[in-house]
Amino acid sequence: MRINDAILGIITIVASIALMLHARTFPALPGVPYGPGFFPNIVLGTMVVAGAILVVNGARRWKQTGWLALAPWARRPRTYVVLGAVVAAHLFYIFGSEPLGFLPTSIVLILGLLLLTRGTQRVLSSAAIAVCFSVFVYYVFGTVLRVPLPAGLVQGLF
Amino acid sequence: MENLILAFKMVFDWDVLLIIGIASVYGIFCGAMPGVSATLAVALMVPVTFYMSPVAAFAAIASTVAMALFAGDIPAALMRIPGVPSSAAYCDEAYAMTLKGEGEKSLAISLVVSVIGGTIGAIALSVSTTVLAEFALEFQYYEYFWLAAMGLTTAAFICSDQPLKGLISVCVGLLLSTVGYDMVSGYPRFTFGITALMEGIHFISALIGVFAVGEVCRQLTHPQNHQVIELKKGSGFFTGTWIIAMKYKWQMMMGTVIGIIIGALPGSGSDIAAWVSYGLSKKFSKEPEKYGTGHPEGIVAASAANNSSLCTTWVPSLTFGIPGDSVTAIVIGVLYLKGLEPGPMIFLQQAPLVYSIFISFLLANWLQLPIGYVAVKLSKQLLRVPVNTLMPLVLVFCMVGSFAINNSLLAIVIILVLGIASFILQENDFPAAPLILGMVMGPIMEENFMQAMIIANGNALAFFGRPIAATLGATCILFWLTPVIKAVLGKARPATGAAASSGGGPGAA
Numbered sequence: 320m321r322i323n324d325a326i327l328g329i330i331t332i333v334a335s336i337a338l339m340l341h342a343r344t345f346p347a348l349p350g351v352p353y354g355p356g357f358f359p360n361i362v363l364g365t366m367v368v369a370g371a372i373l374v375v376n377g378a379r380r381w382k383q384t385g386w387l388a389l390a391p392w393a394r395r396p397r398t399y400v401v402l403g404a405v406v407a408a409h410l411f412y413i414f415g416s417e418p419l420g421f422l423p424t425s426i427v428l429i430l431g432l433l434l435l436t437r438g439t440q441r442v443l444s445s446a447a448i449a450v451c452f453s454v455f456v457y458y459v460f461g462t463v464l465r466v467p468l469p470a471g472l473v474q475g476l477f
Numbered sequence: 478m479e480n481l482i483l484a485f486k487m488v489f490d491w492d493v494l495l496i497i498g499i500a501s502v503y504g505i506f507c508g509a510m511p512g513v514s515a516t517l518a519v520a521l522m523v524p525v526t527f528y529m530s531p532v533a534a535f536a537a538i539a540s541t542v543a544m545a546l547f548a549g550d551i552p553a554a555l556m557r558i559p560g561v562p563s564s565a566a567y568c569d570e571a572y573a574m575t576l577k578g579e580g581e582k583s584l585a586i587s588l589v590v591s592v593i594g595g596t597i598g599a600i601a602l603s604v605s606t607t608v609l610a611e612f613a614l615e616f617q618y619y620e621y622f623w624l625a626a627m628g629l630t631t632a633a634f635i636c637s638d639q640p641l642k643g644l645i646s647v648c649v650g651l652l653l654s655t656v657g658y659d660m661v662s663g664y665p666r667f668t669f670g671i672t673a674l675m676e677g678i679h680f681i682s683a684l685i686g687v688f689a690v691g692e693v694c695r696q697l698t699h700p701q702n703h704q705v706i707e708l709k710k711g712s713g714f715f716t717g718t719w720i721i722a723m724k725y726k727w728q729m730m731m732g733t734v735i736g737i738i739i740g741a742l743p744g745s746g747s748d749i750a751a752w753v754s755y756g757l758s759k760k761f762s763k764e765p766e767k768y769g770t771g772h773p774e775g776i777v778a779a780s781a782a783n784n785s786s787l788c789t790t791w792v793p794s795l796t797f798g799i800p801g802d803s804v805t806a807i808v809i810g811v812l813y814l815k816g817l818e819p820g821p822m823i824f825l826q827q828a829p830l831v832y833s834i835f836i837s838f839l840l841a842n843w844l845q846l847p848i849g850y851v852a853v854k855l856s857k858q859l860l861r862v863p864v865n866t867l868m869p870l871v872l873v874f875c876m877v878g879s880f881a882i883n884n885s886l887l888a889i890v891i892i893l894v895l896g897i898a899s900f901i902l903q904e905n906d907f908p909a910a911p912l913i914l915g916m917v918m919g920p921i922m923e924e925n926f927m928q929a930m931i932i933a934n935g936n937a938l939a940f941f942g943r944p945i946a947a948t949l950g951a952t953c954i955l956f957w958l959t960p961v962i963k964a965v966l967g968k969a970r971p972a973t974g975a976a977a978s979s980g981g982g983p984g985a986a
Contacts, residue, residue, distance in 0.1 A: 320901070347662065351661065352931065355666055366649075373641060390699070398698045402897070402900075405896075417886075429870065432868075432869035464521040
């Protein structure tokens with residue numbers, strides 16, 4: 320999904336200016352000539368200039384490419400289903416890992432993603448992969464490396 | 478001399494050798510996992526070092542880091558996901574080689590060159606600690622600023638085909654590094670009221686998000702097919718690689734020297750060294766157009782640099798107690814835990830221990846050859862696993878790895894946001910790696926820039942006042958002006974062969 324450079328440039332300029340306005344609220348220490356907003360403002364200023372050049376470049380090519388050029392894979396609805404699933408997986412982990420625990424969350428997450436990517440016919444092998452991998456990660460990270468992965472529902476079972 | 482012999486006896490003890498072996502395997506595992514990096518590996522190992530003798534503890538850390546830095550090249554080459562930040566410099570190049578079927582060759586080159594670079598680095602560490610330390614003392618705010626600027630310039634302008642988008646990428650990285658408490662005034666910047674953001678965004682979370690999650694999205698939506706061409710048994714792996722290493726021996730030496738010098742500077746480590754070597758090797762190369770298509774020259778320079786630099790990052794740590802990079806920051810903690818005080822006296826009071834660290838580095842580098850060989854052969858099997866099955870597993874690694882940094886669920890939000898953003902940006906030709914370098918270099922650049930500006934009272938000429946600063950500054954500005962000069966020259970000569978450069982000029986600059 321190639322967005323025309325002009326649009327990307329405009330987004331860059333607008334975002335940079337918005338952040339520059341926000342950076343004006345950073346209070347400087349009295350007596351220190353340069354406040355916390357000094358360096359971010361320089362970086363944001365550079366981005367505005369770069370964004371402007373992008374707009375010029377993109378406008379030049381507008382006739383050929385239009386505002387959006389979609390490759391074949393980007394036209395398939397499945398692409399967006401997969402991307403949505405990746406986002407959903409992260410959200411599920413963020414909200415589910417504490418109440419459910421790492422093992423159940425991970426198993427459900429991997430199983431869900433594998434069913435999507437490999438197809439719903441191979442439920443058994445996907446479930447096996449999900450369980451084995453989750454246990455492996457829980458052991459290596461949780462037990463050997465002592466990362467505090469939440470135990471949740473399986474607390475007290477081991 | 479007796480100290481050296483004593484040091485040999487301390488290292489060549491069965492316990493220590495066994496620990497070096499185990500730590501090496503652990504290091505390879507951690508470096509090769511996309512969600513874990515060398516810093517995290519060492520941090521997670523610290524509690525285990527409580528039970529070890531000082532010699533064993535430092536030998537373990539040295540081996541882990543040496544192995545992890547090479548092992549980070551494995552997922553970089555095979556999946557385009559760097560395992561450690563320094564592999565991000567040549568990640569695209571290595572992956573391009575894998576797509577051509579030369580994945581094993583690329584890893585073999587990384588391995589052999591890493592061993593050579595690391596060995597020279599370990600020797601440099603042993604014989605020239607005082608010299609390097611004195612040189613490091615010459616670096617003040619201006620020099621650091623220009624070093625950081627040079628690293629970012631090579632990443633944005635030299636290493637990518639689209640300098641403008643590379644510049645924006647670097648700026649985004651610099652901005653992300655400013656999130657959190659400001660170091661001068663203590664004011665929380667860009668946190669928008671979110672408490673968890675006050676600590677800032679950790680660059681490893683950003684690395685995982687930008688590279689790993691972004692790559693998972695790419696591979697699941699439009700996977701690229703790669704062949705697996707096996708290197709012929711025995712003949713290709715070491716001998717073929719040796720021939721390539723000798724072909725690019727000047728690049729390898731240049732990379733090693735850059736690594737040794739940059740590693741010795743406090744605060745700058747293997748990531749900057751790898752970037753600067755890759756960029757400089759492209760600038761001085763006879764075939765710069767081949768970079769990015771799967772050309773080993775850049776990989777040779779950068780691999781040598783990152784392994785040699787990780788040895789010399791111990792110089793400022795041992796001599797000043799100032800961390801050379803994130804790993805040695807942890808090492809300083811372990812030094813104090815073991816009752817040792819970093820500083821010039823450590824060479825007098827604990828000479829055998831210091832020598833034992835040097836010897837451990839040499840051993841760890843040589844051990845890379847057999848262990849790395851096995852790792853590369855095993856990892857090739859990874860290419861046989863279907864992408865559809867592998868990517869969800871990588872995703873879980875990413876979540877756990879980023880969670881493990883600070884035990885905070887914010888990390889997972891960060892990898893999600895940066896992952897989706899990186900996916901969209903990379904589809905639009907924004908290079909991802911400069912963003913990471915911007916995040917790594919942001920604190921160094923800002924801190925030194927602010928201190929320099931406050932001290933010089935806004936006098937810009939002070940940035941060129943000292944000889945090293947002036948040299949670095951002039952080189953850096955030359956790099957900045959190169960695309961502009963190219964664009965101007967391209968327009969001035971519309972005939973003969975400048976059709977390529979004028980076509981590239983307006984689009985690239």
